[in-house]
Amino acid sequence: MELSIRYRMEMPPRQRLSREAWAEAGLRALTAGGVAAVAVEPLAAALGTTKGSFYWHFSDREELVRAALELWELEQTSAVIDELSTLEEPRERLRVLLTLVLTHRDGPDPVAQLFRDIAHPEVAAAVRRVTSRRIDFVAGELESTGMPRAEARRxxxxAVAAYVGWWQLNAVLPEDAPVGRDAxxxxxxxxxxxxxxxx
Amino acid sequence: MELSIRYRMEMPPRQRLSREAWAEAGLRALTAGGVAAVAVEPLAAALGTTKGSFYWHFSDREELVRAALELWELEQTSAVIDELSTLEEPRERLRVLLTLVLTHRDGPDPVAQLFRDIAHPEVAAAVRRVTSRRIDFVAGELESTGMPRAEARRxxxxAVAAYVGWWQLNAVLPEDAPVGRDAxxxxxxxxxxxxxxxx
DNA sequence: TGCTTTCCGTACGGCGGCGTATGGAGCTGT
DNA sequence: ACAGCTCCATACGCCGCCGTACGGAAAGCA
Incomplete structure (x- = not known):
């Protein structure tokens, strides 16, 4: 057993990491670089720790991916709910929502980011759940304005497709697909x- | 030097591969599994050859990615031109085009597939070229119907964003985002x- | 102060992919 | 038939990542 480098270097004892800290780091990596970026050793280095910590809290890499996706779904749903809680009128709040999602955002929508790893079964399931709930919501609002059910769903x-594609375009042609005030x-x-x- | 397995197994001498064959295989892998799937050794195995062949025709992996992208851009542009060559009227051909791209297709649009690797600089450049040409075309058609320039571009x-997002949705919710006759x-x-x- | 539980550091083996070196096969011309 | 050129197969070394083994540090408790 070699001597601890930290001891030799007199570095302060870093704080211990929780499972949640790992999950959050995994989510950051996931939305930034996709599933491929959710790698144990690079994350450990970024967190200033080692794999030893990771494999104490998780059994394997897939479990971290799942934890990151669960975290994302939680934040995602609560964020949407918060965004809508200030609005009340059925028709006008849909209109405001469409404006809001393009203009009142700083970063890209994580859903759009996750489409890149749609081949991953866990990612596909999570994206499916969130996306279908979005379509359900918009379709419901349209129905409540008197639009026939089938037409509302179409x-x-x-609309959701245009929103998703907007972020893809924004990543490559921000001039044509701006977000924020210009949108x-x-x-x-x-x-x-x-x-x-x-x- | 060991004896050649092929000789021992009495396998027929396979035909030699051209640079183009490698580029086409690379393009197939690219549209199917993204840049990560453009891997030399798996491709060599799929082609029934070895890395020796690859590194004779290419200097490294990146060169294959570039070749695949060039091939894709060529096929892509010629395919679009072919699709439009039968149409003539300025306004109605735009309407037909929008219907066509959703209904007369069997596989997903490669552009939508390539958005997953938008972090790769070569991919981003290629997608940028093709996408902006599409926007240019649609905007030009709209202008020729009398729409103001800025509004036409928006x-x-x-429209292009909705088209791109449509394929993303189709991958995860084909019921809500059908292609072909149901679209x-x-x-x-x-x-x-x-x-x-x-x- | 010792003992136990919780958590982390380090080394190790393995795997898959990249790029290189080198020795050929197999065709081509003379 | 022989030389030369084109193209491919095999073996290496390297790197990044995964998961395991195991030992030891820290923290809580007696």
């Missing part, structure tokens, strides 16, 4: 999908 | 983005 799907006019276009009558 | 961006009604919704007047 429009909701297109106000684009949000109006997106609103057409929900509001305009079919000819 | 709508084109939203006719959805194509009409997409058409709203181009045609409807802003309120």
């Amino acid at each position: 429009r909701a799907a297109v 106000r006019q684009h949000a109006k276009v997106l609103w057409l999908v929900c509001e305009a009558a079919l000819t | 709508r084109a961006a939203v 006719r009604q959805h194509a009409k919704v997409l058409w709203l983005v181009c045609e409807a007047a802003l309120t």
Whole structure:
């Protein structure tokens, strides 16, 4: 057994990590670099610890991926709920929502980021749950404005698709697909999908 | 030097591979599994050869990725041109195009597949070129129908975003985001983005 | 102060992929 | 038939990551 480097270097004893700390680090890596970035050894180095810590809290790498996805789903749903809790009117709150999601954001939507690893079964299941709930919500709002059920669901799907694709475009052509303040006019276009009558 | 397994097994002498064969195999892997799937040794195994062949035609793995992307851009542009060569009227051919891209396809659009590796600089550049040309085309068609330049570009961006996102959704929720014959009604919704007047 | 439980550090073996070195096969021309 | 050129097979060394084994530090408790 070699001497501890930390001891020889007189480094302060770092604090011990919880399972949650690992899960949060995994989520950060997941949304930043995809499933491939959820790697034990690089994460350990980033956290200033070693694999020994990780394998105490988790059985294997897949368990960390699952924990990160669960964390993401929790934050994701609560974030959406918070965003909508201030709105009340059925029709106008949908319109505001469409504007909000494009203009009042700093980073890319994690869902759009996760589509890159859609081949991973756990990721696919999580994305499926969150995305279908979004479509359900938009379709429900449209129905409550008097739109027929089937048409409402189709429009909701297109609107969510446009939203997802918007972040993809933003990553590669931010001039054509801006987010934030510059996206106000684009949000109006997106609103057409929900509001305009079919000819 | 060991004896050649092929000789011992009396296998027929396989034919020699060209650089183009490698590039096509790379493109297939790229659109199927992303940049990570463009791996020399697995591809060599799939082609029934070894790395020796690869490194004769290419200097390294990155060169294969570039070759696959170039091949894709060539096929992609010619495919689009072929799709449009049968149409002539400025406004109606845009409408037909929007329907076409959702209904007359069997596999997912490679562009949507490539968005997963948008962090890769070569991929980003290729996707940027193809995507901006698509937006240019749609925006040009809209302008030729009398729509103001800025509004045309915004709508084109939203339409292309919806198209890109559609394939993402299709991968995870094919019920809500169908392609082929079942997408006719959805194509009409997409058409709203181009045609409807802003309120 | 010792003892136990909790947590982490380190070394190790393994695997898969990259790129290199080198020795050929197999065709081509003379 | 022989030389030369094109193309491929095999063996290596390397690196990054996974998961395990095991020992030891820290923290709580007696």
